[in-house]
Amino acid sequence: MIGALSRRDVLRGGTALIVSFALDSRETLGQRVPPPDAPRAPLDVAQVDSFLAIHPDGRVTIYTSKVDVGTGMRIAIAQMAAEELGIPVSRISLVDGDTSRCPNNGGTGGSTGLTRGGTAVRQAAASARQELLRLASQRLGVPAADLTIVNGEVRAAAAASGGRAARTTRPMPIGRLIEGGRVAVPVDPKAPLAAPSSYTVVGTSPQRPDVPAKCTGQYTYIQDHVVPGMLHARVLRPPGIGARLVSVDEASVAHLPGVRVVRLESFLAVVAKNEWAAVRAARELKATWTAWEGLPGSANLEPYLRQGAVEREQTIVDRGSVDTAMAGAARKLSASYFWPCQSHASLAPSCAVADVRAAETTLWTSSQVTYGLRATLARVFGLDAEKMRVIFVEGSGSFGTNGADHAAADAVLLSKTLGAPVRVQWSRQDEHGWDPKGPQQLLDLQAGLDAEGRIAAWQTEMWIPVNRRGARILLAAEAAGLPQDSGRDAAGIHENGDPCYPVEHVRVLAHWLRDTPLNPSNLRAPGKPGNVFAVEGFIDEIAAATSTDPLAFRLQHLTDPRALEVLKRGAAAFKWDARPAPNPVVRDGSRLAGRGMSYIRYKQAENYVAMFMEVAVDTASGAIDVQRVVCAHDCGLVVNPDALQHQIEGAIAQTLSRALHEEVTFDTSRVTSVDWESYPILRFPELPAIEVILINRPDQPLWGAGESAAVPVAAALGNAFFDATGVRLRRVPFTRARVKEALRQPQPSG
Numbered sequence: 001m002i003g004a005l006s007r008r009d010v011l012r013g014g015t016a017l018i019v020s021f022a023l024d025s026r027e028t029l030g031q032r033v034p035p036p037d038a039p040r041a042p043l044d045v046a047q048v049d050s051f052l053a054i055h056p057d058g059r060v061t062i063y064t065s066k067v068d069v070g071t072g073m074r075i076a077i078a079q080m081a082a083e084e085l086g087i088p089v090s091r092i093s094l095v096d097g098d099t100s101r102c103p104n105n106g107g108t109g110g111s112t113g114l115t116r117g118g119t120a121v122r123q124a125a126a127s128a129r130q131e132l133l134r135l136a137s138q139r140l141g142v143p144a145a146d147l148t149i150v151n152g153e154v155r156a157a158a159a160a161s162g163g164r165a166a167r168t169t170r171p172m173p174i175g176r177l178i179e180g181g182r183v184a185v186p187v188d189p190k191a192p193l194a195a196p197s198s199y200t201v202v203g204t205s206p207q208r209p210d211v212p213a214k215c216t217g218q219y220t221y222i223q224d225h226v227v228p229g230m231l232h233a234r235v236l237r238p239p240g241i242g243a244r245l246v247s248v249d250e251a252s253v254a255h256l257p258g259v260r261v262v263r264l265e266s267f268l269a270v271v272a273k274n275e276w277a278a279v280r281a282a283r284e285l286k287a288t289w290t291a292w293e294g295l296p297g298s299a300n301l302e303p304y305l306r307q308g309a310v311e312r313e314q315t316i317v318d319r320g321s322v323d324t325a326m327a328g329a330a331r332k333l334s335a336s337y338f339w340p341c342q343s344h345a346s347l348a349p350s351c352a353v354a355d356v357r358a359a360e361t362t363l364w365t366s367s368q369v370t371y372g373l374r375a376t377l378a379r380v381f382g383l384d385a386e387k388m389r390v391i392f393v394e395g396s397g398s399f400g401t402n403g404a405d406h407a408a409a410d411a412v413l414l415s416k417t418l419g420a421p422v423r424v425q426w427s428r429q430d431e432h433g434w435d436p437k438g439p440q441q442l443l444d445l446q447a448g449l450d451a452e453g454r455i456a457a458w459q460t461e462m463w464i465p466v467n468r469r470g471a472r473i474l475l476a477a478e479a480a481g482l483p484q485d486s487g488r489d490a491a492g493i494h495e496n497g498d499p500c501y502p503v504e505h506v507r508v509l510a511h512w513l514r515d516t517p518l519n520p521s522n523l524r525a526p527g528k529p530g531n532v533f534a535v536e537g538f539i540d541e542i543a544a545a546t547s548t549d550p551l552a553f554r555l556q557h558l559t560d561p562r563a564l565e566v567l568k569r570g571a572a573a574f575k576w577d578a579r580p581a582p583n584p585v586v587r588d589g590s591r592l593a594g595r596g597m598s599y600i601r602y603k604q605a606e607n608y609v610a611m612f613m614e615v616a617v618d619t620a621s622g623a624i625d626v627q628r629v630v631c632a633h634d635c636g637l638v639v640n641p642d643a644l645q646h647q648i649e650g651a652i653a654q655t656l657s658r659a660l661h662e663e664v665t666f667d668t669s670r671v672t673s674v675d676w677e678s679y680p681i682l683r684f685p686e687l688p689a690i691e692v693i694l695i696n697r698p699d700q701p702l703w704g705a706g707e708s709a710a711v712p713v714a715a716a717l718g719n720a721f722f723d724a725t726g727v728r729l730r731r732v733p734f735t736r737a738r739v740k741e742a743l744r745q746p747q748p749s750g
Contacts, residue, residue: 043101043102043103043104044103045103045104045105045120045187046186046187047184047185047186047187048124048127048128048131048184048185048186048187049184049185050063050103050124051063051064051103051120051121051124051125051187052081052121052124052125052128054085054128054132054174054175055175056175056176057175058087058091058152058153058173058174058175059091059092059093059175060081060085060087060091060092060093061092061093061094061095062077062078062081062092062093062094062095062121063094063095063096063098063101063102063103064077064094064095064096064097064102064103064105064117064120064121065096065097065099065102065103065104065105065106065107065108065117065370065371066096066097066105066106066107066108066112066113066116066117066118067096067097067108067113067368067370067392067394068096068113068210068394069108069366069368069394069395069398069399070394070397070398071113071643071647071706072208072640072643072644072646072647073096073108073113073114073117073118074094074096074208074210075089075206075207075208075209075640075643076113076114076118076639076640076643077094077113077114077117077118077121078092078094079201079202079204079206079639079640080114080118080119080121080122080125080202080639081121081122081125082201083122083194083199083200083201083202084122084125084126084128084129084193084194085125085128085129085149085152085174086129086148086149086150086151086152087149087151087152087174088151088152088201089201089206090206091152096392097367097370097390097391097392098370098389098390098391098392099370099371099374099388099389099390099391100389100391104371105117105120106371107368107369107370107371107372108368108369109368109369109400109522110492110704110707111606111703111704111705111706111707111708112704113704113706114639114702114704115701115702115703115704118639118702119702122193123187123188123189123191123193124187126188126191126192126193126194127185127186127187127188127191128185129149129191130188130191130192131185132149132154132174132177133147133148133149133154135177135178136154136172136177139172139177140154140156140169140170140172142156142169147169149174152173152174152175153171153172153173153174154171154172154173154174154177155169155171155172156169196637196698196699199698202637202639202698203638203639203641203696203698204640204641205640205641205642205643206640208643219394220393221348221366221393221394221395221396222351222352222353222364222365222366222393222394222395222404223348223349223351223395223396223425225351225353225364225393225423226353226423227353227355227364227421228421229420229421230353230420230421230422230423231271231272231273231414231418231420231421231422231423232271232272232273232274232275232277232278232422232423232425233262233269233270233271233272233278233410233411233414233422233423233424233425234269234270234278234279234281234282234424234425234427235267235268235269235410235424235426235430235476236268236269236270236282236285236287237430237433237434237475238266238289238292239289239669239670240289240290240291240292240293240294240669240670241292241294241295241518241669241670241671242292242294243266243289243290243291243292243669244266244289244290244292245263245265245266245267245268245287245288245289245479246287246288246289246290247287247288248261248263248268248285248286248287248288249285249286249287250285252284252285252286253270253280253281253284253285256272256277256280256281256284257277258272258273258274258277259271259272259277259278259281260272260418261281261285262414262417262418264413264417264479264480264481265479265480265481266479266480266481267413267476267479267480268285268287268479269410269414269424270282270285271414271418271422275423275425282427292669293668293669294668294669295517295518295666295667295668295669295670296517296668297666297667297668298340298341298517298663298664298665298666298667301340301341301440301517302338302442304517305440305442305463305513306442306463308463308513308514308515309513309514309515310511310512310513310514311466311512311513311514312466312512313509313510313511313512314494314509314510314512315507315508315509315510316494316497316498316508316509316510317497317498317506317507317508318506318507318508319503319504319505319506319507320457320504320505320506321505322457322458322459322505322506322507324505325448325456325457325504325505326446326448326456326457326459326505328448328456329448329449329450329456329457330448330449330450330451330456331448331449331453331545332446332447332448332449333446333447333449333538333541333542333545334444334445334446334447335444335445335534335537335538335541335728335730336442336443336444336445336730337442337443337445337530337533337534337537337538337730337731338440338441338442338443338730338731338732339440339441339442339529339530339533339534339732340440340662340663340664340731340732340733341437341438341439341440341517341518341663341664341666342437342438342523342658342662342663342664343431343432343435343437343438343662343664343673343679344397344398344399344400344401344402344403344435344438344521344523345397345432345657345662345679345681346395346396346397346398346399346402346403346431346435347396347397348395348396348397349403349425349426349427349428349430349431350366350395350402350403350404350406350407350426350430350431350435351366351395351404351407351423351424351425351426352364352365352366352404352407352408352410352411352423352424353365353411353421353422353423353424354408354411354412354414354415354416354421354422354424355415355420355421355422356383356412356415356416356419357419359387360387360388360389361383361387361388361389361412361415362388362389362391363377363388363389363390363391363408363411363412364391364393365390365391365392365393365404365405365407365408366392366393366394366395366398366404367390367392367404367405367408368398368400368401368404369401369405370390370391370392371390373390373405373408374388374390376405376474377390377408377409377412377474379484379485380409380474380477380482380483380484381409381412381413381416381477381482383412383416399523399524399654400438400521400522400523400524400526401436401521401522402431402435402436402521403426403430403431403434403435403436405474406434406435406436406474406475406476407424407425407426409474409475409476409477410424410475410476411423411424412476413476413477413480428674428675428676429674429675432671432673432674432675432679433670433671433674434475434671435521436518436519436520436521437518437519437520437521437523437664438520438521438522438523438524438526439464439465439493439516439518439520439521439527440465440516441462441463441464441493441527441530441531442462442463442464443460443461443462443463443497443530443531443534443535444460444461444462445458445459445460445461445534445535445538446458446459447459447538447542449542449545449546453542453546453548454556454557455499455501455503455542455557456503456504456505457503457504457505457506458498458499458503458505458506458507459506459507459508459509460497460498460507460508460509460531460534460535461509461511462494462497462508462509462510462511462531463511463513464493464494464510464511464512464513464527465493465512465513465515465516465520466512466513466514467491467493467512473519491522491526492522492526492527492528492603493526493527493528493530493531494508494510494527494531495527495528495531495603495604496527496528496531496532496535496600496602496603496604496711497510497531497535498535498604499535499536499539499557500535500563500599500600500601500604501539501554501557501558502557502558502559503557517666518664518666518671524651524654524655524706524707524710525707525708525710525711528600528602528603528707528710528711529655529658529659529710529711529713529714530714530732532598532600532711532712532714532715533659533714533715533718533732534730535715536598536599536600536712536715536716536719537598537715537718537719537728537730539553539554539598540581540596540598540715540718540719540722541728543580543581544580544581544582544722547580548580549578549579549580549581550581550596550597550719551567551571551576551578551597552578554567554599555567555568560601560608562608562634562695563599563601563608565608565634565695566599566608566609566610566632566633566634566695567599567610567632569610569632569693569695570597570610570611570612570630570631570632570693571597571610571612573612573630573632573691573693574595574597574612574614574628574630576595576597576612581594581596581719581722581723582594582722582723582724582725582726583723584723584724584725584726585724587616590618590619590620591616591617591618591619591625592616592617592619592724592725593614593615593616593617593724594614594615594617594720594721594722594723594724594725595612595613595614595615595720595723596612596613596615596715596716596717596718596719596720596721596722596723597610597611597612597613597716597719597720598610598611598712598713598715598716598719599611599712600708600711600712602703602707602708602711606635606703606704606708607633607634607635607636607703607705607708608633608634608695609631609632609633609634609708609709609711609712610631610632610712611629611630611631611652611709611712611713611715611716612629612630612631612716613626613628613629613630613688613713613716613717613719613720614626614627614628614629614720615627615717615720615721615724616724617721617724617725617739619725619740619743621736621740622735622736622737622738622739622740622743623736623739624660624717624721624734624739625686626656626660626686626688626717626720627688627689628688628689628690628691629652629688629689629690629691629716630690630691630692630693631648631652631690631691631692631693631709632693632695633648633692633693633694633695633705633708633709634695634697635702635703635704635705635708636697636700636701636702636703637696637697637698637699637700637701637702638694638696638697638698638702639702641694641696644694644705645692645694647705647706647709648692648705648709649690649692651706651707651708651709651710651713652690652709652710652713653682653687653690654682654710655710655711655713655714656682656686656688656713656717657681657682658714658732658733659713659714659717659718659732659733659734660682660686660717660733660734660735661680661681661682661733661735662679662680662681662733663679663732663733663735664679665678665679714732717734718730718734721734721739725743727742727743729742
């Protein structure tokens with residue numbers, strides 16, 4: 001990794017294409033926690049120097065508002081920039097998610113880190129390369145078309161002038177091209193990109209530099225971040241979600257030295273100079289709250305959804321004439337599927353550090369949307385957004401909007417109240433009890449088949465919470481009685497509600513519900529694992545009803561060559577044996593073996609993913625042992641194969657956890673699954689062997705891969721369970737108790 005470079009070094013040597021940012025010695029691809037006094041500069045996404053700086057020694061710093069939440073995005077973006085600039089990845093540093101140093105090209109989500117963030121940096125790098133070659137052409141007297149950049153030096157291309165220019169032109173380091181001056185270069189959307197045939201960096205797998213520190217416990221997560229004079233705080237939540245604070249007995253913590261109680265209406269916190277004192281005070285402070293019981297209870301969630309008030313109806317897909325085709329179908333099938341509320345279940349609870357001052361506010365947070373969070377916090381807490389700096393520091397787990405933004409709001413409110421920097425650390429009970437949830441989904445499916453058993457008509461009805469765009473309701477502001485926009489974010493939960501096959505007559509109807517028991521949020525691939533669990537599970541039901549091999553049934557309905565290839569490549573690696581399901585095979589007494597598969601076109605427009613799975617079911621205990629998974633994955637251009645494979649493996653493991661174990665439970669007052677015993681996750685002994693088949697298409701656009709592999713997992717698992725047992729599970733998670741109950745009362749497949 002590159003050595004340290006001070007601001008004095010930068011100013012002494014002059015810079016080319018440099019933004020007016022301070023370069024901190026801790027900036028690397030692996031770890032970056034900028035100092036609070038780094039200077040600001042106007043940032044314009046139309047300017048190259050908003051995205052990158054080229055330093056005198058030829059090193060490059062990349063700036064992006066897209067953040068790396070453990071996905072390997074930093075190394076991939078560095079590779080994309082390195083390919084365009086003609087420099088090694090080892091010479092690139094990256095700053096992500098710092099609102100005073102990075103241009104605002106959007107938050108991180110929806111697998112857009114590379115598709116929007118990476119491509120924006122890539123185009124800026126290509127524009128910089130174009131400008132560097134132009135400047136070098138003027139200096140060297142060689143046409144720019146005859147020049148290239150190799151290893152950070154402008155050289156004559158070997159083919160130029162029959163090779164004569166290459167022999168006579170002296171290499172020029174890119175860091176010396178604009179000595180003593182600064183040039184602002186617009187991003188040229190037409191600047192040519194490196195041809196796939198010339199790639200030397202993209203498509204390779206340089207090591208992620210953050211991994212060694214993470215594996216040895218030296219990495220600084222947001223939970224480890226400290227600033228001078230920092231106070232430690234714990235926020236006390238009510239015993240019921242809607243309960244209000246009546247009284248506080250401050251004398252109950254008077255014996256704890258240095259502890260201060262902060263009350264703002266129903267917002268209650270304790271603050272101390274050390275963390276343990278704050279923890280003790282939070283445990284011992286006595287407070288009285290009103291009684292509140294406004295939840296339906298998780299056991300009553302499905303009827304609650306069906307009977308809930310509908311804010312609006314929306315026809316998501318309406319193709320052909322579904323009613324006519326359904327009426328004329330030779331055979332009809334129907335089924336209902338359910339996906340529960342789930343937590344983000346981040347391994348470390350949320351944390352944030354805020355320092356609110358008259359001159360400037362600085363916030364350190366693991367939020368995936370630093371610019372958006374800055375705007376929200378400034379509006380809600382009456383701060384000047386232009387004098388507010390939000391700095392991303394990686395947290396331990398993310399997967400969408402967990403409690404990080406709420407912890408940030410806690411910290412800002414307390415720091416503003418106390419006039420000192422404050423660190424707010426949530427507890428495990430806070431995280432599981434109060435993080436916004438991936439919402440529940442209820443789907444009714446109906447299909448009409450023609451005389452040959454092909455799908456003639458399809459209808460999906462879904463009951464899902466309405467998505468109100470706008471500021472997310474912040475717990476701290478709500479408790480303190482501060483006005484804020486009514487909003488919540490569970491965007492995209494309606495996507496992939498229709499089959500990924502060219503069925504002529506299709507309708508998808510969403511019943512957007514006005515109310516939802518728990519605050520919803522985007523959880524990895526929002527809504528799509530649940531929708532595809534239903535859709536691909538129902539596809540499997542149709543295949544079984546027509547005595548057709550599940551893979552053959554899907555192939556019969558597909559014509560897209562990329563879809564066919566991903567299915568065939570995955571099936572070959574899995575060694576799929578063609579036959580109808582179910583086909584229970586008894587192994588070791590009470591264990592039944594089976595295999596299943598599923599397929600998606602992510603958002604019906606992006607990645608192609610085929611998932612194959614082998615399971616064993618212990619009928620005595622109800623345990624499902626996932627033994628082997630094969631995933632074939634086509635996301636277009638592959639930037640870093642190893643990072644992509646790890647991302648896919650992680651998505652599969654996490655979604656197996658969601659399908660086998662995870663369900664938020666709540667009574668009429670509060671969430672009751674507030675620890676790892678009541679909200680279990682997948683354990684290491686449960687991890688199956690996972691084989692990933694990457695289909696690289698360098699000549700195609702890249703699609704992000706943070707979510708797509710998660711989507712077909714539960715469907716493949718449910719289909720494999722059906723193959724092993726002949727029983728269809730239509731509700732997640734597949735707990736042991738639920739499996740045993742289903743096996744006692746088998747249900748028909750159609």
